[in-house]
Amino acid sequence: MxxxxxxxxxxxxxxxxxxxxxxxxxxxxxxxxxxxxxxxxxxxxxxxxxILPGLIDMHVHFRDPGFEYKEDIFSGSDAAAAGGITTCFPMANTKPVNDNESVTSYMIEKAREYGKIDIFPVGSITKKMNGEELAEMGEMKKAGALAFSDDGLPVLSSEVMRRALEYASGIGAFIISHSEDISLAGSGVINEGKVSTITGLKGIPAEAEEIMISRDILLSKLTGAHIHIAHVSTKGSVDLIRRAKDQGLNVTCEAAPHHFTFTEEELLNYDTNYKMNPPLRTKEDVICIKEALKDGTIDIIATDHAPHHPDEKFVEFDNAPNGVIGLQTLIPLTLKLVNEGIIDIKQFVKLTSYMPSVISGLDDRGEIKEDxxxxxxxxxxxxxxxxxxxxxxxxxxxxxxxxxxxxxxxxxxxxxxxxxxxx
Missing domain, CATH: 2.30.40.10 (Urease, subunit C, domain 1)
Known part of the structure; x- marks a missing residue:
């Protein structure tokens, strides 16, 4: 009807x-x-x-295929719909990895069969997400992928990332970068600073994120290709992206609600539900993320919805997996920014619907407009x-x-x- x-x-x-x-x-x-x-x-x-245009979440993990005990496309669709989200971009770290058109098609068809939301799978940049050999991006693009990422892992080789940017640009797609220097992050589990010193938990310096963002910005400059920086979490990262935009480079980025809501102080009680990658940062970082949402340096809000089985989180902090679910808390946490006067309700729509549609080229949605x-x-x-x-x-x-x-x-x-x- x-x-x-x-x-x-x-x-x-x-x-x-x-x-x-x-x-x-x-x-x-x-x-x-x-x-x-x-x-x-x-x-x-x-x-x-x-009444808003349906929200678009460009960064989720639905765990399907392979890890359906954590989440599947049906339950992920249910959670998205309950959170006001009508379009999702599931990441490629499934089992098998979404590095070919058959997995991409499986994900799209399963969501279409259920009928609650649209999904546009994010294909992996490299085969098996091993960072070495480019995946069949062209075939995945034909099957329905709009972007490519090895999210959860960085592409360490600058040469491979350069070729990925060039290839994606040539087929009308873009790259989403998980920016992390893992040699610097090492075995860290929280932000390096005061709280890591107090708790005795090994820290991850902000520079582990910022070094890779610097590299990826330079590669975008070299290739002219569009790179989208995932889950920005530090003041230094924001400063780098702001300068790149001032230079007219083809760089966009996102922030997750947990990175503008919580600080590293939450980890003083060792609650593994606050363990994520990139980790929660300092109060100064949170203030900077909010300012960047306000002034447009950060283009979109994406949840990085990362479901895990309760037993996996109910372990020693070092052994717990990273991630937090976020589909049904996107609205209240973003509305809190509106209530605090940091953004207005039109910016809410711009960050959660309009700009995701622009960045991904989905011009049939993102606005309430005839047709x-x-x-x-x-x-x-x-x-x-x-x-x-x-x-x-x-x-x-x-x-x-x-x-x-x-x-x-x-x-x-x-x-x-x-x-x-x-x-």
Whole structure:
């Protein structure tokens, strides 16, 4: 059935207005005031709520194929839809690695079969993510991949990264860089600094991230190719990217909610749910990330949703895997920036929907506009609730926010004109 969204505040990256939205045949058919309902329409009263373009998360881990006990495409889709997210980019560190068109196609078809969200798998840069030989990017691009990354591992060889950038550029794709000098990071598990000294946990210096970002910026300059820097976490990284943009280089980047919400201080209690890579940084770094979100240096917010089985996190800190789930906390943590006056609600949309669509070339979404596909999220910004196991749709529970009170929730998630989640 077609839909009519009434009385909501429609937010785009460049506008906000009180209006109605008519959805027909999976597309936005009209955006204007006082659209009249008829018997063929399901009407939803959105008074007091925000109506946003469906959120686009360019960095998730769905663990499927191979690690379905952590998460699979069905449960990942459920969690995304419950978080107001209509499009996801799952990373390649599956088993087998997504380094060929058959795995790419499997992931897309499984998501299409389930029908709750679109996924555009991120193919691996190198075969088996071994950093040595380029994967078949062209075949994966034909199958539906839009970007390539060995996320979770850096591409250590500058020569291989150069060729990857050139190849991806030639087929209309881009590279997402996991920027980490692992020889410098070593066996570190948290940020190197005051907290690592207090806890006795081995630290990872900020320079481990910044050195590789410097290299990748220079390779983008050399090749002219688009490189996207994943999960930026330090002030130095922001400064490097800001200078690259000032020079007109083809560089974009993202920040994850945990990197603008938490600091290394959380690790004083050794809670493995705060263990991630890159690690939580200092208060100064968090302030800088927020400023970069405000001034546009950071282009998008992406969750880096990284599910793990509870038993894997319930171990000694050094042995626990990195990562935190984040699909259902994207809205409340980003709305907190709005409530703090760091960004406004239009910037919320720009960071979580519009710019992801621009960067990835998905020009059929990212805005509420006639003839765009009807990917829409209705948010109650004032809704307070307990984020608990009943609300959590992921198979995993590795979030330090589980059991906490949050504000801001997706009431409806609409994919291709069809309601796929209703709170």
């Amino acid at each position: 077609d839909l009519l969204l009434k009385n909501g505040k429609v937010i785009n990256y460049d506008s906000e207005k009180d209006t109605d939205i008519l959805i027909k045949n999976g597309k936005i058919s009209g955006v204007s005031s006082n659209i009249k309902a008829d018997d063929n329409l399901k009407e939803i009263d959105c008074k007091g709520n925000y 765009k596909i009807a990917d829409i999220t209705v948010i109650d910004p004032e809704k307070t609730y307990l984020y608990d196991k009943n609300i959590n749709k992921s198979k995993a529970e590795n979030s330090p926010l589980l059991g906490s009170g949050l504000q801001g929730m997706a009431l409806y998630t609409i994919k291709n004109g069809r309601i796929v989640y209703e709170s």
